[in-house]
Amino acid sequence: MSLTADIVTTALSTVLDPDLGKDLVTLNMVKSVEVDGRRVRVGIELTTPACPMKDKIESDVKRAIRAAAMGEGIADATVEVTFTADVRKANQRTTDAGNPLPRVKHVIAVGAGKGGVGKSTVSVNLAVGLAKFGAAVGLLDGDIFGPSLPTMLGLDEVGAAARDNTLLPFERHGIKSMTIGKLVDPDKALIWRGPRAHGAFTQLATQTDWGDLDYLIVDLPPGTGDVPLSLAQLLPLTGAVIVCTPQRVAQDDARRAVRMFEQLGVAILGVVENMSYFIGDDGKEYDLFGRGGAEAMAHSMGLPYLGQLPIHIELRKNADAGTPLANWEVPGLGSNLDALCQRLAAQVSIATMSSGGFLQPTISVS
Numbered sequence: 001m002s003l004t005a006d007i008v009t010t011a012l013s014t015v016l017d018p019d020l021g022k023d024l025v026t027l028n029m030v031k032s033v034e035v036d037g038r039r040v041r042v043g044i045e046l047t048t049p050a051c052p053m054k055d056k057i058e059s060d061v062k063r064a065i066r067a068a069a070m071g072e073g074i075a076d077a078t079v080e081v082t083f084t085a086d087v088r089k090a091n092q093r094t095t096d097a098g099n100p101l102p103r104v105k106h107v108i109a110v111g112a113g114k115g116g117v118g119k120s121t122v123s124v125n126l127a128v129g130l131a132k133f134g135a136a137v138g139l140l141d142g143d144i145f146g147p148s149l150p151t152m153l154g155l156d157e158v159g160a161a162a163r164d165n166t167l168l169p170f171e172r173h174g175i176k177s178m179t180i181g182k183l184v185d186p187d188k189a190l191i192w193r194g195p196r197a198h199g200a201f202t203q204l205a206t207q208t209d210w211g212d213l214d215y216l217i218v219d220l221p222p223g224t225g226d227v228p229l230s231l232a233q234l235l236p237l238t239g240a241v242i243v244c245t246p247q248r249v250a251q252d253d254a255r256r257a258v259r260m261f262e263q264l265g266v267a268i269l270g271v272v273e274n275m276s277y278f279i280g281d282d283g284k285e286y287d288l289f290g291r292g293g294a295e296a297m298a299h300s301m302g303l304p305y306l307g308q309l310p311i312h313i314e315l316r317k318n319a320d321a322g323t324p325l326a327n328w329e330v331p332g333l334g335s336n337l338d339a340l341c342q343r344l345a346a347q348v349s350i351a352t353m354s355s356g357g358f359l360q361p362t363i364s365v366s
């Protein structure tokens with residue numbers, strides 16, 4: 001008896017992607033199977049480079065193939081798993097002629113019920129974090145009334161540039177970004193409303209040369225104004241992230257933001273609880289705002305919970321200094337941010353699968 005590629009593939013069809021709840025063959029994640037006597041090599045293509053389930057998938061794949069080998073009387077099979085990643089497109093709408101950004105796979109809005117809860121901080125760190133995992137990421141400052149990105153990305157000394165009719169995005173910290181704060185006097189933008197705001201936002205979103213992106217994160221203005229409506233009309237959104245602090249009053253505002261997205265037909269990818277707690281010099285955790293409040297809200301509304309961020313002085317310092325990557329050098333903070341990015345990436349893959357965005361199988365077997 002001997003091990004064949006067919007036997008290995010059959011074994012792989014019993015391994016589930018834990019987030020997506022379907023097997024690797026059905027999900028078209030098995031890209032190659034090579035069998036050489038007792039040695040097996042499989043290539044698995046993840047649906048995001050920030051996949052939180054990579055280690056589990058690897059051990060499940062090895063276990064399933066070794067069990068299949070045992071069934072063939074081979075007790076000492078060696079299994080090598082190599083991973084690649086390809087973020088799948090959101091859905092068919094992204095290939096429609098009417099989509100102004102067909103090369104952007106996922107547009108993700110980041111909203112909040114009110115200002116000051118850390119929406120821009122979360123947007124910046126999600127964008128930079130996803131890029132650290134290897135994704136191609138853009139960040140659009142949709143907060144045209146109060147753009148924070150020039151400061152948070154350290155763009156003060158960088159000039160805006162255009163080619164023909166196209167804005168060239170800033171390229172810093174591993175991401176592409178665009179903000180009105182570098183194009184007009186922010187004090188003027190403050191009084192824009194209605195058509196003016198819509199026009200400015202549309203131009204920023206569609207006239208920037210984003211190139212090919214896996215994720216375009218859009219930092220929205222706080223509350224429920226014109227820009228989310230413009231965004232939902234303009235681009236096919238994969239979904240929205242809601243940033244909320246734990247207090248009851250913040251939750252009430254966040255609920256309104258959730259309802260607004262639902263009315264616009266935009267799925268909620270998850271809730272982030274920011275300023276969840278504070279770690280004092282004594283190392284003790286202080287639940288200043290009632291830790292767990294936003295998490296409880298997410299659960300009560302049936303929304304995915306992406307995780308929390310503590311109040312951390314380095315988050316504030318690095319936002320003010322425009323050095324987001326330095327957050328990953330802070331013990332505990334980098335892994336916290338990575339976990340948020342991974343949970344968001346997983347939710348994007350789940351939303352993509354449920355929208356029918358996964359393509360036909362292309363397995364190469366040898």
Ligand code: ADP
Pocket residue numbers: 112114115116117118119120121122148222274275309310311312313315316317319320
């Ligand atoms: P929003 O976009 O919701 O108005 P910001 O992201 O601009 O909020 O955050 C408001 C202020 O709070 C900024 O100075 C930011 O650096 C700070 N901040 C946000 N989240 C945290 C946090 N978890 N820890 C420390 N400071 C934070």
